[in-house]
Amino acid sequence: xxxxxxxxxxxxxxxxxxxxxxxxxxxxxxxxxxxxxxxxxxxxxxxxxxxxxxxxxxxxxxxxxxxxxxxxxxxxxxxxxxxxxxxxxxxxxxxxxxxxxxxxxxxxxxxxxxxxxxxxxxxxxxxxxxxxxxxxxxxxxxxxxxxxxxxxxxxxxxxxxxxxxxxxxxxxxxxxxxxxxxxxxxxxxxxxxxxxxxxxxxxxxxxxxxxxxxxxxxxxxxxxxxxxxxxxxxxxxxxxxxxxxxxxxxxxxxxxxxxxxxxxxxxxxxxxxxxxxxxxxxxxxxxxxxxxxxxxxxxxxxxxxxxxxxxxxxxxxxxxxxxxxxxxxxxxxxxxxxxxxxxxxxxxxxxxxxxxxxxxxxxxxxxxxxxxxxxxxxxxxx
Numbered sequence: 001x002x003x004x005x006x007x008x009x010x011x012x013x014x015x016x017x018x019x020x021x022x023x024x025x026x027x028x029x030x031x032x033x034x035x036x037x038x039x040x041x042x043x044x045x046x047x048x049x050x051x052x053x054x055x056x057x058x059x060x061x062x063x064x065x066x067x068x069x070x071x072x073x074x075x076x077x078x079x080x081x082x083x084x085x086x087x088x089x090x091x092x093x094x095x096x097x098x099x100x101x102x103x104x105x106x107x108x109x110x111x112x113x114x115x116x117x118x119x120x121x122x123x124x125x126x127x128x129x130x131x132x133x134x135x136x137x138x139x140x141x142x143x144x145x146x147x148x149x150x151x152x153x154x155x156x157x158x159x160x161x162x163x164x165x166x167x168x169x170x171x172x173x174x175x176x177x178x179x180x181x182x183x184x185x186x187x188x189x190x191x192x193x194x195x196x197x198x199x200x201x202x203x204x205x206x207x208x209x210x211x212x213x214x215x216x217x218x219x220x221x222x223x224x225x226x227x228x229x230x231x232x233x234x235x236x237x238x239x240x241x242x243x244x245x246x247x248x249x250x251x252x253x254x255x256x257x258x259x260x261x262x263x264x265x266x267x268x269x270x271x272x273x274x275x276x277x278x279x280x281x282x283x284x285x286x287x288x289x290x291x292x293x294x295x296x297x298x299x300x301x302x303x304x305x306x307x308x309x310x311x312x313x314x315x316x317x318x319x320x321x322x323x324x325x326x327x328x329x330x331x332x333x334x335x336x337x338x339x340x341x342x343x344x345x346x347x348x349x350x351x352x353x354x355x356x357x358x359x360x361x362x363x364x365x366x367x368x369x370x371x372x373x374x375x376x377x378x379x380x381x382x
Contacts, residue, residue, distance in 0.1 A: 009054075009055035009058055009059055009068060010055075010059070012051050012052055012055040013027050013028055013031065013052055013055050013056060013059065014027055014031070015027050017069070019059075021060070024056070024059055024060060025056075025060070028052060028053075028055075028056040028060075031052045032049065032052065032053070035048045035049040035052065036049055058076050064076050117245060117246065117247050117248045117249035117250075118245055118246040118247060118249040119245050119249045119250050119251070119252055120147070120242050120243035120244045120245040120246070120249065120250070120251045120252040121147075121242055121243040121252045122242045122243075122252040122253045122254070122255060123144065123146055123241070123242040123243065123252065123253075123254050123255070124254070124255045124256075124257060125142055125144045125254060125255070125256050125257070126256070126257050126259055127140060127142055127224060127226070127236075127256050127257070127258055127259065128259045128260075128261060129226065129230075129258060129259065129260050129261065130260075130261055130263075131260060131261060131262070131263035131266060131268070132295060133226065134226070134229075134230050134231065134232075134258070134260040134320070135228065135229065135273075135295055135319075135320035135321060136228050136295070136320075136321060137225075137226055137227050137228030137229070137230070137321065138226045139223060139224070139225055139226070140223070140224050140226055141221055141222070141223050141224070142221070142222060142224055142256065143219060143220070143221045144219075144220060144254070145217050145218065145219055145220070146217070146218065146220055146241070146242060146243050146244075146254075147215040147216065147217055147218075147243040147244060148215060148216065148218045148220075148243075148244050149214065149215060149244055150207055150209055150210035150213070150214055150215060150216050151209075152207055152208075152209040152210070153207035153209070153210060153214065155214045155215065155244075156214055157203045157206060157207055157210065157212040157213060157214040158203050158204075158205055158206065158207060158212075159205040159206065159207050159208065160207075162204065162205040164201035164202060164203050164204070165201065165202050165204055166200065166201055166202075167193055167195055167196035167199070167200055167201055167202050168195075168202075169193055169194075169195040169196070170193035170195070170196065170200060172200040172201065173193070173200055174192065174193055174196060174198045174199055174200035175190050175191065175192060175193055175198065176190075176191060176192075176193050176194075177189070177190050178191075215243070215244060220241075222238070222241060222254075224236060224238070224256055226258070227323060227324060228320070228321035228323070229271060229320050229321040229322050229323035229324070230258055230260075230323060231258075231260065231268075231323070232258065232259060232260040233257065233258065233259075234257075234258050235255045235256060235257050235258070236255070236256040236258065237253050237254070237255055237256075238253060238254040238255075238256065239253050240252075240253070241253065241254035242254050265293065266295070268320065269332075270329065271319050271320050271321070271322055271323075271328065271329030272319045272320075272329040272330050272331070272332055273294075273295060273318065273319045273320060273329065273330075273331045273332070274331075274332050274334060275292070275293070275331065275332070275333050275334065276334050276336050277290070277292060277333050277334065277335060277336065278336045278337075278338045279303065279307070279335055279336070279337055279338065280337075280338055280340070281337060281338075281339065281340075283303060284303075284306075284307050284308070284309075284335070284337045285305065285306065286305050287302070287303050287304050287305030287306075287307070288302075288303045289301070289302055289303070290303055292315075292333060294315065294318045294331055295318065295319075295320070295331075296318060299315070299318075301313060301315070301333070303335075307335055307337075308335070308337070309335065309336065309337045310334065310335065310336075311334075311335045312332050312333060312334050312335070313332075313333040313335070314330050314331070314332055314333075315330060315331040315332075315333065316330050317329075317330065318330060318331035319331050
């Protein structure tokens with residue numbers, strides 16, 4: 001974007017016209033850090049950054065500064081169409097770390113890969129459990145694939161009897177350095193060697209088993225201890241069971257995602273087990289002794305007479321185990337009174353006789369509120 005031909009470059013950088021090179025540079029550094037778009041996003045900051053960068057490019061060059069002091073922007077007009085070195089043809093800015101590394105004379109590193117030991121990748125596997133297995137815990141076995149060191153080449157990627165050779169492009173360093181100049185001065189760009197991909201060595205005779213990778217996929221079976229009380233979608237982490245590391249690095253981890261199957265009768269609510277249990281109208285009215293299924297087997301439960309639809313009976317300590325701590329939740333039996341939709345003649349006759357003795361239920365009288373009683377007291381009706 002061409003600059004305003006009337007702008008004052010010294011004013012843009014906040015310096016006097018007789019400013020020395022050191023003060024000019026310090027002022028630019030301060031403003032560049034303040035207005036760089038990566039640090040201070042927004043169109044106004046971006047334009048301000050371009051303005052001060054352009055001003056510094058001109059005033060830091062003795063010839064351009066002399067031309068500007070004598071003729072103004074007209075003296076440097078031939079360079080208005082392009083940005084300063086390092087920004088040509090770009091409508092955006094490098095990362096904040098990169099530009100300040102360049103500005104203060106540091107080294108930019110692009111794509112460099114560490115040649116030291118690297119940890120292997122983490123893996124994930126799924127483990128399906130029954131409702132009971134999740135409630136009480138279980139020992140399970142899972143099978144999965146992971147990358148392990150190639151037995152044929154012992155993990156170095158070369159065919160037996162051969163060795164990797166040092167990379168001639170980077171002399172075994174795994175990185176290449178290139179000096180570049182910009183308005184900020186000279187800086188060194190360090191990047192991974194494109195020939196050896198940062199390894200520092202070239203495999204001339206690759207292993208036929210792993211094709212030079214040094215690792216191969218292998219099936220693996222391991223045991224998994226599932227803690228009692230685990231819930232759906234929790235993960236169990238097994239350290240060192242992921243892919244093997246690079247150059248002697250440690251293996252990654254294996255994350256086992258638990259999937260708990262639904263039970264045909266039970267529901268889980270935190271560590272409590274819920275059961276909807278049906279009663280006929282006679283059992284609900286008269287009470288009964290019934291057999292209730294639980295996680296520990298069948299138990300006999302006394303149903304009190306007059307129990308209502310939706311009432312609950314709690315069996316203490318009959319739920320699932322608490323995860324990573326002692327004790328268990330409860331079993332909650334929710335009563336469901338079943339009204340028959342078909343009656344034979346004998347049943348109908350009995351229900352009709354019962355209906356005559358029960359009479360017709362009526363709505364309970366509404367209890368008076370505090371304000372009703374207060375109004376009655378004032379009117380003398382209480």
